[in-house]
Amino acid sequence: MNNIIKVGLLGCGTVGTGVLKVLSQNMDEITPRVGAKLVVSHVLVRNLDKKREYADAVKFTDNINDILEDPEIKIVIELLGGLHPAREYMIQAMQAGKNIVTANKDVVAQFGKDMFDTAEANNVDFMFEASVAGGIPIITPLKQCLTANKITEVIGIVNGTTNYMLTKMSEENASYDAVLKDAQEKGYAEADPTADVEGLDAARKTAILASIAFNNRVSLNKVSTEGITHITPQDIAYAKELGYTIKLLSIAREDEKGIDVRVHPALLPQNHPLAFVRNEFNAIFVRGNVVGDTMFYGKGAGQLPTASAVVADVIDVARDIVKNRYGRIRCTCYEHKKFCPIEKTTSSYYVRLLVDDQPGVLGAIAMAFGETGVSLSSVIQKRKVNKAAEIVAITHKVEEAKIRKAEELLNKLPAVDKICNVIRVQDTDEQEG
Amino acid sequence: MNNIIKVGLLGCGTVGTGVLKVLSQNMDEITPRVGAKLVVSHVLVRNLDKKREYADAVKFTDNINDILEDPEIKIVIELLGGLHPAREYMIQAMQAGKNIVTANKDVVAQFGKDMFDTAEANNVDFMFEASVAGGIPIITPLKQCLTANKITEVIGIVNGTTNYMLTKMSEENASYDAVLKDAQEKGYAEADPTADVEGLDAARKTAILASIAFNNRVSLNKVSTEGITHITPQDIAYAKELGYTIKLLSIAREDEKGIDVRVHPALLPQNHPLAFVRNEFNAIFVRGNVVGDTMFYGKGAGQLPTASAVVADVIDVARDIVKNRYGRIRCTCYEHKKFCPIEKTTSSYYVRLLVDDQPGVLGAIAMAFGETGVSLSSVIQKRKVNKAAEIVAITHKVEEAKIRKAEELLNKLPAVDKICNVIRVQDTDEQEG
Incomplete structure (x- = not known):
């Protein structure tokens, strides 16, 4: 395999070291899959003096321009984390014609559109499998x-x-x-x-x-x-x-x-x-x-699972480079849909509360729920806590706004000492065929 | 979206109808994802008289040449099942420059190499996600x-x-x-x-x-x-x-x-x-x-889960067609590794047997296992079956050849009435870090 694809790496912490390790240890697996040899030529680090593993042939630098200005580097892996300067470095790298692979969920969540626009304008790929759920392909x-x-x-x-x-x-x-x-x-x-x-x-x-x-x-x-x-x-x-x-x-x-x-x-x-x-x-x-x-x-995190996703993205891009194809993966956010505000969402709820241990309290509570349109699927009296009784109620599906209203009402009831917790219940709906 | 990509469909049974249904019902989702409209123009069927759903604009034919010879058809979906004529039709279609999407596990398992060689020679894709585990991406x-x-x-x-x-x-x-x-x-x-x-x-x-x-x-x-x-x-x-x-x-x-x-x-x-x-x-x-x-x-089977995989492959190919790129997915079988014969594989085993209900039998059985090098992790006497006692033994990890030898020996023991079942135990090994 004569073909070499040079890669620049930004950041050499846990995941960065993992990427160097995977590319080195699994090289015999990866090279034929790509149809070329992947070589990390430069790594951007803050501390040039630190000893690094799996990096014999790598040039360490603290100057981003060594990577941005090297025309042979076709892929830049960004593992700095955080918004800045990760965002700026990625934009500059794409403007210099380099494909990006990143694990940076902050930048993708916050500046995804910028990233994709820049990728499209420069006909390069922007890949981020590792930003969600580490090693799991999603x-x-x-x-x-x-x-x-x-x-x-x-x-x-x-x-x-x-x-x-x-x-x-x-x-x-x-x-x-x-x-x-x-x-x-x-x-x-x-x-x-x-x-x-x-x-x-x-x-x-x-x-x-x-x-x-x-x-x-x-x-x-x-x-x-x-x-x-x-x-x-x-x-x-x-x-x-x-x-x-x-x-x-x-x-x-x-x-x-x-x-x-x-x-x-x-x-x-x-x-x-x-x-x-x-x-x-x-x-x-x-x-x-x-x-x-x-x-x-x-595994959704950790050095090697995250490196697995990063290197898979690098391989994906490299396979296209081998065939002289660029910019395959585009932004897919072309819709402009409305959002459902949280008050309008529906769910069942688990409500745990402490009430006075006296007759009629369960009824009063059920009535308070009922007044706000919350229907209960079960109310169970659990243990005693000091002089109070602990009640656990499960509601039927109801709008969030109504459960908030019910909470207000319950808080005003003299018999209610405390609403200890309100937690949503994720029902398993029947799926449609 | 002016761009239209014509698709030919071979077979219109359960999954074929599912594919027509998905392409019709989810068209608004699919078209922007592809960047072109997918249109099934011809469907190969045996019975032209049968009434079909989701097929208003489709031409039904019982002549494969109507599809092979139509230069506008870029993708052929094969859902005939079985080896023949599915294999021949796919080869002819690839030779005619058409990309193939199939759910046919028989052809992929048996003629995978032929299929990939033909795809490569004709610079087309051969896709088969639906052939394994239906709707699950694997x-x-x-x-x-x-x-x-x-x-x-x-x-x-x-x-x-x-x-x-x-x-x-x-x-x-x-x-x-x-x-x-x-x-x-x-x-x-x-x-x-x-x-x-x-x-x-x-x-x-x-x-x-x-x-x-x-x-x-x-x-x-x-x-x-x-x-x-x-x-x-x-x-x-x-x-x-x-x-x-x-x-x-x-x-x-x-x-x-x-x-x-x-x-x-x-x-x-x-x-x-x-x-x-x-x-x-x-x-x-x-x-x-x-x-x-x-x-x-x-879901590993069924009309719609299988259609999900088929249509995803069609979309994958179509996206490349939109960009004038062909033959992205290649055969990845470039190694020539050795195989481990079943006798050399190792496993733990569950062995259930009926033995004479008399003193010393457990010992005799343990000894028979021991003589063939099979060590037991547990032997439990279960219920009585008529006059016999039922024994369940779990072995430590051992080579398959040895357990077969142990079976032979046990069968010869006068106290053993019957070996009812031998089932492998799939241990959860600790994974390496």
Whole structure:
């Protein structure tokens, strides 16, 4: 194989090192698949003195121009993370005629349109499989394999940190604080876990997935986002009793009310394919009007799974370079659909509350729900907490606005001490044939 | 959209009608994705008098030349099924410069090389996503999304009929004969169920998956094949007690002993991702040396799921036609690896036998296993059957040749009435990091 395709790499942290490792260790597999040898010629780093692995033939530089101005570099892999200067470097690289492969969900979620416009103007590819769900192929399946479908629903477990935490809470009956500490010790959660536990990381991925699934740009501010910090072992135990498991879900739906995108914890029926996704694994459930229900499962983060997606994108681009073809993968957001505001979305709800332990309270509560048009599928009195009684109610499907109204009303009832938690229930609808 | 791409369809049975339905009902979704309008101009059928749905503007013909000789037809969808004349028609169509999309696992498994050679010689595409696992994207993920990996294992539930039957046997404690009848009544099993229940259908899909995963042609006769006809509710019940569920698995592995391809029922740990795949659903578990474990799940058969895969392939080809690009997807079988004969494969085994109910029998049996080098992880005496005692033994991992030897020896023991069943146990190995 005489043909060599030169690659520039921006950033050499965990994933960057993983990319160098994969290209080196699997070279014998990859070269015939491409029809050319992939060679990382330059790596942009901040610290030139640091010793690096799998990088014998690589030139390290702290000057982006060494990569931008090298006409032999056809593909630039961006693994700097964060918005800046990642966005600017990618734009400059595309303007210099280089194809981009990135794992940067921030830039894709926030500046996706800019990226694609620049790619199109310069006839290069902009690839980002690694930005959502790490090693799991999901961007290509949505853009290429499920194109016969009108996608109606994409529901994912796309944040490994929170899924690890919820799995531990569920299986080991541990508290939120204990599992967070454990996740931090194991390296699954960062010192500041906000982006994960508040759902922000999942929200970015949801924006990306929804944009592709519905052929419509979905910006981050459209994603209604709620994290898992308020989930207690008690909620998990009650959910289990009722046949559910609690997961942080990324939800993107489209129906006649518009596009509905949100991230929040939800009670998921134990027989739902996503309910089996444990620990740091991710999975994305896709419903199409032709294929029915499908699911894509694997590791959503980590050095090698993420490198797997990055290198696959590089190979995809390189195969086209070998054949002198450019700009195959285009932006697919050509629709301008309406969005469904969160108040108009419908769901069943799990409501846990503490009430005075006295006759007639259940009735008063049911009446408060009823007054706001919320119908209950079950109300169960659970344990006593000090002098109060704990009640768990599950509602039928109802508009979000009504459940908020019901909360207000309940809060005013003298017999209600506290609404401990309100969590959505993700029902398994029957799919249409 | 002025651009029109004409498509010829061979066969208008269940899936063919599904393809017409999808192209008609989802046209508003599909046209902008392609950048052109897909129009099925001709359909080859045997019976011209039959009334057809979704086919107002279609010309029906019983003459293949109407399609082969129409220069405007750029894509031919083959849904005739069976080897002949499907193979010949596809070759002729490619020679006439037409791209092929097929769901025909028989032709792909048996004449894959011919097909690809012809495609390459004529600079056209040969696409076959629908030939394995219906609507589940698996060919594209293997050929495109997981290319950074050396694939070490592909394990699938790729036959919906048998998975439906085993699920019913497991969940409803029903007999093989009863669930077969039920499956036939529901249309999941054919009047002659041989191809499904004897594993032949799964074997074809295994040959195709292995060929792609290992970049090495795997012909059908390399796939060691065993069906589910000998599985009893008793085996399923014992498996469940031991923490396993019985599934018909398609297994393709590669290690230093070579490529190992087989179809057989196996005891699968209940926490394996494939164990949750119920009824007519399919799933394919792929292990790569970079990505780790991934899984692809969905409906493996049926009119619309299969049409989803067929139409996605058509869209893929059509997108290239729009850009004047031809022959993107090539044969990827360029290796010539050795195969591991079934006798050299290793597995744990579940062995159920009836023995004389007398002291010392367990010891004699353990000794017979021991003499052939088979070490047992557990031997449990179960219920009495008439005067005999039923024993269930689970072995440690051992070469297939040794378990066959042990069977011979056990059969000669006077105390052994009968070896009721020997079923492999698919252990969940720890994956390498």
